[in-house]
Amino acid sequence: MKTIITFGTYDVFHVGHLNLLQRAAALGDRLFVGVSTDELNFSKKQRYPIYNQNDRMKIINGLRYVNLCFEEESLDLKRHYIDLYKADVLVMGDDWKGKFDEFSDICEVVYLDRTPSVSTTQLIEVISSSDQ
Ligand code: C2G
Numbered sequence: 612m613k614t615i616i617t618f619g620t621y622d623v624f625h626v627g628h629l630n631l632l633q634r635a636a637a638l639g640d641r642l643f644v645g646v647s648t649d650e651l652n653f654s655k656k657q658r659y660p661i662y663n664q665n666d667r668m669k670i671i672n673g674l675r676y677v678n679l680c681f682e683e684e685s686l687d688l689k690r691h692y693i694d695l696y697k698a699d700v701l702v703m704g705d706d707w708k709g710k711f712d713e714f715s716d717i718c719e720v721v722y723l724d725r726t727p728s729v730s731t732t733q734l735i736e737v738i739s740s741s742d743q
Contacts, residue, residue, distance in 0.1 A: 613639035616698035616718075618683050620647045622660035623734050624670050627726035634723050635702040636676035643696045644671050645683035655686075661735065693718055 617635050621628050636642040649664045660667065664682065672680045683692070689711065693701060698718050701711055705722040714720055 612641065613700065614641055614643060614696060614698045615639040615700045615702055616643045616645065616693060616696055617702045618645040618647065618689070618692075619704075620652060620660060620731075621667050621671055622652075622662055623731045624662075624667070625729050625731065625734060627729040629674070630726045631702075631704055631723060632671075632674060632676045638700055638702065638721065641678040642676055643679045643681070643698065644677050645681055645692055646671055647683045647686075651684060651686065661731075690714060690717070 615635050615638050617632070619628065619631075632642065632644065646664060646668050649659050652658070652660050662670075668680050668682070671677055679696075681692070681696075689701075692698075693714060694717065700719045700721055701714055702721045702723060703711060704725045706725055708722045711720050
């Protein structure tokens with residue numbers, strides 16, 4: 612049984628997120644997803660996500676590619692989560708390229724190409740400007 616683990620915020624869920632999760636799931640037998648908490652986002656960006664963590668987790672949990680979804684409470688706990696869930700492969704989008712190579716002593720680390728031309732930040736800008 613090959614377990615894949617990945618992490619993200621998945622705010623204003625879009626096709627780039629789905630592509631990443633679909634391709635991550637295809638690398639193994641089951642996919643576990645750490646969804647960053649609202650507090651973790653606030654501490655990183657000084658703002659809360661548009662969708663709260665319960666809704667973001669509900670969306671991720673509802674996807675056919677995802678077998679388990681858990682709260683990522685701190686960016687510094689990745690090693691702990693990889694151990695806890697006995698993950699064989701850590702997958703991240705290539706905006707994180709090289710950032711998680713330190714975990715290659717306990718699992719395989721794979722960076723997948725991001726989907727071009729779609730991002731939560733850009734969606735928020737488009738939606739808020741069409742509001743005026
Ligand atoms: N992604 C992608 N293509 C896009 C946008 C995002 O492949 N156009 C991927 C990202 O590379 C990431 C995943 O979708 O692997 C989730 O993206 P974010 O929600 O932006 O995650 P992020 O805030 O970068 O993760 O420990 C990491 C943290 O949880 C933060």
